[in-house]
Amino acid sequence: GIQVEQSPPDLILQEGANSTLRCNFSDSVNNLQWFHQNPWGQLINLFYIPSGTKQNGRLSATTVATERYSLLYISSSQTTDSGVYFCAVTEYGNKLVFGAGTILRVKS
Amino acid sequence: DVKVTQSSRYLVKRTGEKVFLECVQDMDHENMFWYRQDPGLGLRLIYFSYDVKMKEKGDIPEGYSVSREKKERFSLILESASTNQTSMYLCASSPTGAGGYEQYFGPGTRLTVT
Numbered sequence: 001g002i003q004v005e006q007s008p009p010d011l012i013l014q015e016g017a018n019s020t021l022r023c024n025f026s027d028s029v030n031n032l033q034w035f036h037q038n039p040w041g042q043l044i045n046l047f048y049i050p051s052g053t054k055q056n057g058r059l060s061a062t063t064v065a066t067e068r069y070s071l072l073y074i075s076s077s078q079t080t081d082s083g084v085y086f087c088a089v090t091e092y093g094n095k096l097v098f099g100a101g102t103i104l105r106v107k108s
Numbered sequence: 109d110v111k112v113t114q115s116s117r118y119l120v121k122r123t124g125e126k127v128f129l130e131c132v133q134d135m136d137h138e139n140m141f142w143y144r145q146d147p148g149l150g151l152r153l154i155y156f157s158y159d160v161k162m163k164e165k166g167d168i169p170e171g172y173s174v175s176r177e178k179k180e181r182f183s184l185i186l187e188s189a190s191t192n193q194t195s196m197y198l199c200a201s202s203p204t205g206a207g208g209y210e211q212y213f214g215p216g217t218r219l220t221v222t
Binding site: 033040041094095 | 139141145150151153156158166196198200202204209210211212213214215216218
């Protein structure tokens with residue numbers, strides 16, 4: 001099956017700094033999503049981005065499907081950005097395959 | 109906004125009990141899913157359903173069953189709970205068709221089996 005790798009596994013930032021999270025996948029996909037898991041465990045949808053670039057406030061994402069990677073950019077980070085960021089893909093049908101996640105800690 | 113709700117945030121059950129986890133979505137989505145999340149193992153798909161009364165096994169269906177009698181409701185059943193089923197359970201739903209398959213998740217249920 002498809003493999004999803006996220007990097008870095010851990011990231012510590014000072015408040016106000018920018019960061020880039022990466023997601024590599026091993027095969028072509030028809031769906032790619034980025035999620036933020038908050039401290040209470042809920043997965044919050046950030047982007048549905050099988051290809052192209054999207055922006056939402058301080059967050060943006062780019063997926064280059066032909067090269068099998070996606071990037072999540074966080075600018076001017078805030079302590080509320082802390083948590084785990086997941087990339088997930090489907091290769092066919094509806095089953096999501098998740099990466100292991102990036103743990104982000106933003107210090108004030 | 110899409111809303112997916114789960115019946116409990118925290119649940120404590122004893123070994124051998126029958127456990128029901130309920131999930132309800134309000135967006136008329138065709139597809140519904142149950143995942144479990146464990147440290148070091150990530151999120152894994154247990155079962156999913158693409159229509160009422162239809163179900164498909166995911167990666168780890170052993171020890172679980174599901175029920176979907178109405179479109180908006182998808183239940184996960186632990187027939188005889190065991191300690192290795194202590195986990196975080198997440199329900200999700202998604203539409204189907206030309207609009208894509210973005211999945212939306214509920215708040216999760218932290219189940220402890222003692």
